[in-house]
Amino acid sequence: MITLDAIRKPVERELEAYEAFLERQFTADGDLLNEMLRHALSSRGKGVRPLLVCLSAAMNARTAGAAGGQRVSLAAMLVEMIHTASLIHDDVIDESDERRGKPSVNALWQSRKAVILGDYILARNMAIGLESGQFDLVSHICGRMATLCEGELLQDDCAAKQNTTRRSYLDIIYKKTASLLGVSASAGALAVGATRDKVTTMRRFGESLGMAFQIQDDILDYTPSAATGKPVGNDLREGKITLPLLMLLEKKDEAERKALLEQLKRCATDDKEVEALQQLVIEEGGLREAQALMQGYIAQAVRMLSEYDDSPYRSSLIHLCTFVAERNN
Ligand code: FPP
Ligand code: MG
Numbered sequence: 213m214i215t216l217d218a219i220r221k222p223v224e225r226e227l228e229a230y231e232a233f234l235e236r237q238f239t240a241d242g243d244l245l246n247e248m249l250r251h252a253l254s255s256r257g258k259g260v261r262p263l264l265v266c267l268s269a270a271m272n273a274r275t276a277g278a279a280g281g282q283r284v285s286l287a288a289m290l291v292e293m294i295h296t297a298s299l300i301h302d303d304v305i306d307e308s309d310e311r312r313g314k315p316s317v318n319a320l321w322q323s324r325k326a327v328i329l330g331d332y333i334l335a336r337n338m339a340i341g342l343e344s345g346q347f348d349l350v351s352h353i354c355g356r357m358a359t360l361c362e363g364e365l366l367q368d369d370c371a372a373k374q375n376t377t378r379r380s381y382l383d384i385i386y387k388k389t390a391s392l393l394g395v396s397a398s399a400g401a402l403a404v405g406a407t408r409d410k411v412t413t414m415r416r417f418g419e420s421l422g423m424a425f426q427i428q429d430d431i432l433d434y435t436p437s438a439a440t441g442k443p444v445g446n447d448l449r450e451g452k453i454t455l456p457l458l459m460l461l462e463k464k465d466e467a468e469r470k471a472l473l474e475q476l477k478r479c480a481t482d483d484k485e486v487e488a489l490q491q492l493v494i495e496e497g498g499l500r501e502a503q504a505l506m507q508g509y510i511a512q513a514v515r516m517l518s519e520y521d522d523s524p525y526r527s528s529l530i531h532l533c534t535f536v537a538e539r540n541n
Contacts, residue, residue: 214534219535251317262291269284289337359392394419397417456493459498
């Protein structure tokens with residue numbers, strides 16, 4: 213499988229410029245805040261969002277090198293730090309002690325401080341954006357933060373009521389994940405002055421990729437060998453009905469569905485039930501069916517790129533689609 217390093221190669225310089233920009237801009241006052249911020253910055257993940265910003269910017273730039281400018285670094289920082297803050301808050305909500313193989317912020321400093329760190333990151337992010345004077349980018353990116361909150365709340369409500377349907381599931385993953393990937397890809401195009409049509413195409417590309425990304429994330433939660441750095445089976449423990457289980461529920465009659473939902477409730481306190489339900493979902497083809505739907509979104513994303521001439525950036529975006537579909541972390 214193609215590696216992320218190979219996918220990053222055509223925009224290596226742009227990514228370095230973004231990293232340096234982030235280091236320069238994102239500082240904190242006070243020892244504790246600084247220590248917490250360092251932890252958050254050093255446990256960032258694969259950097260898919262900044263990568264999307266840079267590849268999209270390079271592919272849409274009218275002149276070579278235009279994607280190395282400050283607007284691109286700023287856009288990459290804005291999306292990545294929204295993502296970072298949202299995961300800090302997500303781990304508080306899920307009471308999760310681990311993120312990317314490291315202790316979560318709430319595990320190290322307790323939830324009350326983790327909430328403040330997430331807020332601080334969002335506040336600093338917004339301030340840096342506004343001080344830059346690049347209001348089109350700030351409004352394009354930060355204007356969509358509310359969507360993530362809508363997705364998270366809907367997910368929480370559906371888990372509590374056990375009433376997730378395919379429609380609400382797709383709505384949740386669009387809001388909590390796909391929207392920000394759409395924003396990332398379109399922000400790259402916007403940062404280099406692409407036309408409105410191209411910005412829209414890139415948004416659609418990122419959103420389709422984002423739907424696939426979250427479905428794969430939900431599949432990995434069922435895969436014991438996953439090298440995700442997150443405990444497997446968390447979704448079931450949290451009572452979340454994601455696509456693999458939904459595929460099963462959709463095939464069952466009322467009584468069987470009720471029994472499965474009762475079993476899901478027991479997963480909150482019983483790891484044996486988690487294993488049994490995972491096994492059932494795998495045996496009955498839930499993962500296979502979820503994969504098929506995910507591949508549909510990948511194909512949709514790749515189709516959006518047909519408007520562009522061949523280039524190393526376009527190739528990397530296509531490889532990124534394959535990577536998302538095949539990733540195990
Ligand atoms: C991870 O999903 C969570 C998200 C993608 C969104 C989280 C959003 C919020 C907490 C709302 C607050 C928003 C902002 C902007 C601060 P997951 O739980 O499926 O993945 P995981 O298994 O990695 O935890
Ligand atoms: Mg979570």
